[in-house]
Amino acid sequence: MKTLWAPWRMEYILSNQKGGDCIFCPGTDRGKDKERLILYLGSLSMVMMNRFPYTNGHLLISPVRHVADLESLSEEETIDLAIMVRRSVGVLRKLIGPEGFNVGLNLGRSAGAGVEEHLHYHIVPRWNGDTNYITVLGEVRVIPEHIEETYHKLFPYFQRPKFQFGGNK
Ligand SMILES: [Zn+2]
Numbered sequence: 284m285k286t287l288w289a290p291w292r293m294e295y296i297l298s299n300q301k302g303g304d305c306i307f308c309p310g311t312d313r314g315k316d317k318e319r320l321i322l323y324l325g326s327l328s329m330v331m332m333n334r335f336p337y338t339n340g341h342l343l344i345s346p347v348r349h350v351a352d353l354e355s356l357s358e359e360e361t362i363d364l365a366i367m368v369r370r371s372v373g374v375l376r377k378l379i380g381p382e383g384f385n386v387g388l389n390l391g392r393s394a395g396a397g398v399e400e401h402l403h404y405h406i407v408p409r410w411n412g413d414t415n416y417i418t419v420l421g422e423v424r425v426i427p428e429h430i431e432e433t434y435h436k437l438f439p440y441f442q443r444p445k446f447q448f449g450g451n452k
Contacts, residue, residue: 307331307345307401320434323441327363330371330441332434337407340379340433342371345403352390352402364404371406374440379433381408 304310309324316324320332326347333341344367346360356364372384385407389396 305401308349327360328367338413340375340408342406343403349401351400375408383409
């Protein structure tokens with residue numbers, strides 16, 4: 284049986300794309316948000332697309348504060364992250380129609396975290412047989428839909444004050 288949930292492969296690439304700045308810290312330069320594939324930046328949490336996704340629509344949700352452990356989060360941050368996880372799953376379900384999701388955290392390097400200093404949830408949309416059509420080239424998976432295309436599709440749904448679950452609003 285193959286392990287299907289292996290986001291640490293992507294994390295490896297993520298952590299090696301550039302040295303220096305933490306990719307999960309929003310910083311002060313808002314002009315780079317699109318380039319960084321940031322979908323949402325609130326006062327407590329941030330949602331971005333994984334540039335090296337496991338499947339199309341692979342999202343990363345992190346606290347704005349640079350913290351490594353769940354225990355370091357305030358109650359407000361914990362709740363805000365949970366709300367953004369819920370919202371992200373809702374947006375993905377509505378817009379790209381996956382058949383399932385993997386939602387999880389890799390805490391610490393031994394658990395597979397590539398960027399262990401700044402905790403982040405992975406949300407990976409799944410389809411039956413998705414590992415069959417996604418080609419593996421070395422460590423990089425080729426995703427059928429262009430990442431920018433998915434970004435522009437998802438973006439407006441993260442700008443609304445409230446995402447409507449169900450219905451068409
Ligand atoms: Zn950080």
